[in-house]
Amino acid sequence: xxxxxxxxxxxxxSLPDASIDLVxxxxxxxxxxxxxxxxxxxxxxxSKSSSNDWFEIFPNxxxxxxxxxIYRVLKPNSHFYLFCDQETMFVVKPLAEAAGFTFWKPLVxxxxxxxxxxxxRARYEFILFFEKGKRKLQDLGMPxxxxxxxxxxxxxTEKPVPLIEKLIVQSSGEGDTxxxxxxxxGATLVAAKNLKRQWxxxxxxxxxxxxxxxxxxx
Numbered sequence: 023x024x025x026x027x028x029x030x031x032x033x034x035x036s037l038p039d040a041s042i043d044l045v046x047x048x049x050x051x052x053x054x055x056x057x058x059x060x061x062x063x064x065x066x067x068x069s070k071s072s073s074n075d076w077f078e079i080f081p082n083x084x085x086x087x088x089x090x091x092i093y094r095v096l097k098p099n100s101h102f103y104l105f106c107d108q109e110t111m112f113v114v115k116p117l118a119e120a121a122g123f124t125f126w127k128p129l130v131x132x133x134x135x136x137x138x139x140x141x142x143r144a145r146y147e148f149i150l151f152f153e154k155g156k157r158k159l160q161d162l163g164m165p166x167x168x169x170x171x172x173x174x175x176x177x178x179t180e181k182p183v184p185l186i187e188k189l190i191v192q193s194s195g196e197g198d199t200x201x202x203x204x205x206x207x208g209a210t211l212v213a214a215k216n217l218k219r220q221w222x223x224x225x226x227x228x229x230x231x232x233x234x235x236x237x238x239x240x
Contacts, residue, residue: 023215025231025240026224030203031084033224034091042095043198044219046189046210048105048179049080049088078226080204082113086121088203089114093121095201099155101193105131105181111148123152131185133172149189159192177207177233186213194219208234 026033030049080088092102102123104114115125129149136143149168170185186209190200200214205223207230214221215238225231 023221023240025205025208025211025234025238026222027226027228027231028224029226030080030224031087031091034088034095034203037095037201039094040097041199042201043097043100044102044190044194044200045092045096045202046103046186046200047202047204048181048206049085049110049204050078050179051106051110052079052082053107053109082110085114086117089118089121089123092203093118093123093154096154099157100153101157102152102154103129103189103193104150104152106148106150108148111150114150118150118152123154126151126153127166130167131181132167132169134169135172137172157193161192164188164192173207177230180207181209183209183213183216186210187217190214190217190219205234206230208237212237 028036030047096102102118104118106114111128119125129151131147131149133145133147136145138144168185168188170182173180173182190210190213194200196218197220199220199222200210201221202210202223205211205225206227208223211221211223211234223234225234
């Protein structure tokens with residue numbers, strides 16, 4: 023159980039084949055730059071209270087190598103969840119399928135309150151649900167719209183821990199290894215720790231490391 027200060031793809035390349043039970047991640051996708059330019063996102067490069075960079079954009083051109091590495095490190099019969107917007111979904115889906123994943127559907131995270139927006143103000147985010155091999159979900163009655171209130175005044179892009187916990191329970195068991203190659207606020211790793219899973223993650227941002235380390239007590 024460790025945090026790595028490393029590029030996501032390079033870190034994944036260091037992991038053994040078929041060694042991971044579950045991947046849940048939220049890359050800082052390229053289309054954020056367009057939203058920043060229009061002023062329709064709060065995912066800023068600098069926080070209002072700090073001059074530190076929170077994250078650098080992960081370009082669309084690198085998603086091919088990312089999903090190939092995620093497929094390689096996942097064990098057979100496992101799941102992969104990726105948070106993204108509607109534009110990034112159309113980039114990632116065909117690349118992940120070409121890497122070997124089965125794409126089931128986009129789950130919808132309903133944030134229960136509207137955020138910023140240009141035409142229609144945003145209230146949801148997609149979670150792409152991919153499968154390697156065949157694995158049964160723990161609860162087949164869970165809907166594809168997951169309601170959890172957004173995190174206010176937290177780390178930029180921070181996801182609610184209870185939301186991540188739902189995915190972890192659905193797709194892993196106690197003692198399994200859950201990873202996040204873009205751990206950011208550390209929400210995925212905190213959720214994994216809460217549920218008695220092994221966890222690892224990587225991020226390039228010093229602010230992410232400071233924030234997540236404090237939450238995880240490491």
